[in-house]
Amino acid sequence: MNFIDAVNKTFTLVDFERNQNFPMHSTFHLQRISEFLDQLSNPHLKIPAIHVAGTKGKGSVCSMISSVLSQSGYKVGLITSPHLHSVTERIRIGYSPIDQNDFIDLVNELWPKVENYNRTSCYGELTWFEFMIAASFYYFEKCDADFQVVETGLGGRLDATNVLLPKVSVITSISLDHTKILGETIEEIAFEKGGIIKSGIPVVLSPQTFYEATEVIKDIANKRNSKLVNVSDLFSVQNVCNFKEFQVFDVKTEHSNFQLELGLLGHHQIENSLTALGAINVLKKSGVEIPQNAIDQGFKNVRWSGRLEYLSTGQSGFELLVDGAHNVYSMECLVREIKNLKYKNLILIFGGFNSHDLEGMLKVLLELDPILIGVNSRHPKSVQASVIDSISENIKFRKRFFYDSVEEGFDYASNISVEGDLILATGSLSVVAEVIESQKEMLPELYQKF
Template sequence: NDFIDLVNELWPKVESHNRASCYGELTWFEFMIAASFYYFEKCDADFQVVETGLGGRLDATNVLLPKVSVITSISLDHTKILGETIEEIAFEKGGIIKSGIPVVLSLQRFDKATEVIKDIANKRNSKLLNVSDLFSVQNVCNFKEFQVFDVKTEHTAFQLELGLLGHHQIENSLTALGAINVLKKSGVEISQNAIDQGFKNVRWSGRLEYLSTSQSAFELLVDGAHNVYSMECLVREIKNIKYKNLILIFGGFNSHDLEGMLRVLLELDPILIGVNSRHPKSVQASVIDSISEKIKFRERFFYESVAEGFDYASNISVEGDLILATGSLSVVAEVIESQKEMLPELYQKF
């Protein structure tokens, strides 16, 4: 109800702006960002955690003066918009760095990305806290729904229980710890118990998430990986799981590197089921067919809906198989929807 009231209150202002503006109409994302800022102000929120939509430098979120800026792992993603090199993408990401505001940099796989961010931080007199210099991790123990690990700093060591799976989520947790340290040094009171409970209780639907099914023959895992780097992270985790056959339900968007992702997934020798989600930007299953033909999957099948693809995967599975749905969050969402008996979303021009 809050969201409905918010849209009803603000939409007349959007229409008024669109009629008068010489800069074009507000995008849906711009409206959602403005509405969220307005709503959080009304709620008198203590803190807002605001994620950029795309890049950073020219993003609609980049009007804020934050307490701390955070830059996560930079990879080749959205290259048609952000640039085709790591340096170009890092420059766009670094656009959120503000003069005199500390910036936390997560573990980076490309040294060139770190160099670009360091250069921007130096020019803007922003203290750079590199997570790789602040923390180290030991004694990782994985369980089906959580993981436990030891964190070491220069002066202390402690154990964390994390309610998310995957080594990349450990890296993300270290980045969060870096941001927490910045806030604590600025005078914000955050207890160790609050930190412990936050990491323990965090859940992120659609990210290496096991779903319960009515059929016991197979296990069902969904993950919203949608670029080559995130797919590499996913494959690394899947290799640690025991299963008989891997049945892969895959769909994506035109703007994604579909071939690159499929080549990474080929390492797992899966049975491929290409699907087309309901999302307007989703590629047709026939496109996945043509791309995958040259990659040499052992078996390939294609369906024009996620539901049909999942039904087929269920029918061909045997005891001990693992069904994995990935490639886009829209594919994952439709599988979650079917398993949790949720109402489907509506795609309409707003």
């Protein structure tokens, strides 16, 4: 069995991430993943964990924490989703994705257990996401990882990762997203995210735009006797200096001041870095040795592809920027950052999913007066370019073009761009991934449809 065969075998399981038909959230539960992990001798409980939920910034915060722990000399398992180019990105040691041969071995070893469980389960068959989470925990134990940093997939309370008993829980910025599944108000969504808070285990809360989110998390933490570490009360930032590939700023606490160099761009990443710092402080107070130079190097070396990332365009003269913003709040943050840049014309490559507020995002992007190029990515949930055409018809973009693939849209954007122009690709991580693949001439990882 080769790598693609192994991947396609896993995709014979139900994959709600790529399936157009998503179940009602009320049907979610943790019994199935718990039972399967029990048959694997509960690997998830054998490695100290940091568990991260939220609407925005989860992956970035996970990457920062993992980077700092790795710089401290620890072997760190890292679980994030979705992936950009390969399913191996979801299971990492440090920043290194699981080797393809190791993934094949993992599938070969676990698949008989999957089939046996599915034959006897009282709760139905494992889903693809549940298998990937269980396989990650199992792999980390085999690798003798010292820590595991785990990002939730969707929500938190009923997410398959919520079988952990972490050393610290982390909740990043909360806003409206996946409203058909998690709820249509900030309070409902915050309740789902706050579901990862465990009795007696500290929870770090990032700066919140919505007061209601903070109040819901405070209430859950209080009821579960969980110490709430509110990042807004711990840190303040001064003297921000922005460069093309990094930013430098001063962090002020009650007892000290220090400077951080951060290898990610955008004000929201500064907030994410403070959230990661809050989690690191909790770990240090629990006895984990994390020297200051590891913190400095961890934030300096952090990378998280597809998030406000410049891509090399050689001698073309135009700039290329990609960002995976896919809801209105994230798009507002992105637009604020773009307004600080200098360029002649903005060429916008945009695509999204049926579940996204496409009209809301496009109205926010209109503030940049871009030339719109609507595209359809390969992702099964991606909307057709004709849908973007229909939605954007009454939004007064100065020019609109539409292509049935990201590659075609990117080629056209490159052809019409001149020196000083900025191409921005956004709307979904799948659009971002395909632009990166086109620019870097990467072969895409294509999956069989079941």
